[in-house]
Amino acid sequence: MKRAVIMITLAACLTIVLAGGVVRAQSTSPTEIDDEHQARIVANCVSAKQAIRQVQRYDAGLRVNHGQVYEALSARLMSRFNTRVDSNGFNTRSLRAVTEFFDKSLDEFRTAYQVYARSLSSALAVDCAKDPVVFYNAVSEAADARETVHTSVQKLNDTITEYRSAFDAFKTAFIERTAL
Amino acid sequence: MQESPQPIDDQQLGFWQQHRYLLLIVFSVAISVVLVGVSMTLYYTSGAEQLDLSRPGYEAVAEQVEEDAGTYDSYSAIGDINEDSINEFEELFTGQAKRATDVDAFGGSPLGPEALGID
Numbered sequence: 001m002k003r004a005v006i007m008i009t010l011a012a013c014l015t016i017v018l019a020g021g022v023v024r025a026q027s028t029s030p031t032e033i034d035d036e037h038q039a040r041i042v043a044n045c046v047s048a049k050q051a052i053r054q055v056q057r058y059d060a061g062l063r064v065n066h067g068q069v070y071e072a073l074s075a076r077l078m079s080r081f082n083t084r085v086d087s088n089g090f091n092t093r094s095l096r097a098v099t100e101f102f103d104k105s106l107d108e109f110r111t112a113y114q115v116y117a118r119s120l121s122s123a124l125a126v127d128c129a130k131d132p133v134v135f136y137n138a139v140s141e142a143a144d145a146r147e148t149v150h151t152s153v154q155k156l157n158d159t160i161t162e163y164r165s166a167f168d169a170f171k172t173a174f175i176e177r178t179a180l
Numbered sequence: 181m182q183e184s185p186q187p188i189d190d191q192q193l194g195f196w197q198q199h200r201y202l203l204l205i206v207f208s209v210a211i212s213v214v215l216v217g218v219s220m221t222l223y224y225t226s227g228a229e230q231l232d233l234s235r236p237g238y239e240a241v242a243e244q245v246e247e248d249a250g251t252y253d254s255y256s257a258i259g260d261i262n263e264d265s266i267n268e269f270e271e272l273f274t275g276q277a278k279r280a281t282d283v284d285a286f287g288g289s290p291l292g293p294e295a296l297g298i299d
Binding site: 040041044045047048051052053055057058059060061062063064065066067068069070072073076077078079080081083084085087088090110113114117135136139140142143146149150153156157160161163164167171174175178 | 227229230231233237238240241242244245246252253254255256257258259260261263265266269270272273276277279280281283285286287289290291292293295296297298299
């Protein structure tokens with residue numbers, strides 16, 4: 001009985017270790033690209049790099065503009081409204097909870113953009129004529145990082161909607177209270 | 181009677197005293213290099229680099245950036261809460277929220293292999 005338990009435990013540990021290895025191997029192994037595909041990458045790599053540079057410039061402007069909009073929403077509107085409501089003796093728990101979540105999401109957005117910008121620069125640094133596979137994988141990584149930024153933007157936008165709902169609830173409660 | 185100062189022979193001075201001006205310059209340069217290194221590290225690691233649109237190649241983008249000071253209204257954190265102040269906030273918030281959500285920022289797949297012609 002004791003031996004069986006030891007065997008099962010060992011088997012479970014081995015499975016976890018092997019599964020971890022497979023997952024790691026899948027996440028780090030580069031995409032296999034045949035010769036024909038590599039030739040296509042080399043042929044189009046100059047125009048691809050130009051397009052990436054355009055995306056890099058466009059996204060840099062977008063990051064600054066959108067970052068300002070989100071920061072202004074948090075610091076100049078949401079936080080100030082919460083403070084004013086709080087100082088007038090109203091309950092701001094739900095408004096504050098959403099604002100805190102928004103600030104956390106804003107930090108995630110900043111970090112995600114940093115990762116994306118670095119991966120884009122790394123992709124541009126690769127000599128695509130010499131290393132088409134490395135270039136392809138670096139571009140794929142940058143595309144994934146950009147998707148992460150997009151997800152963080154959606155999260156921020158969802159949080160804005162949540163704040164709006166919390167604000168509407170507060171407004172309704174306020175009107176009902178003053179009507180009494 | 182006052183004694184006149186005697187000139188000091190170079191050989192009487194130690195190594196550090198003999199080369200004090202050279203050492204001053206070397207130390208000053210070394211300190212500057214260290215400080216520049218620290219500031220450049222901070223510039224890259226803090227993410228300031230990505231917001232710096234004065235970098236070469238980003239001049240055109242810098243022109244598209246909205247001026248912060250005039251474009252974003254602030255809500256006062258001090259004052260009473262009444263219907264007017266709530267409506268004022270609602271107006272400001274709606275405008276700003278529209279700005280944030282109107283554009284699908286970082287959407288699409290401009291870095292997809294098809295878009296770049298490397299599929």
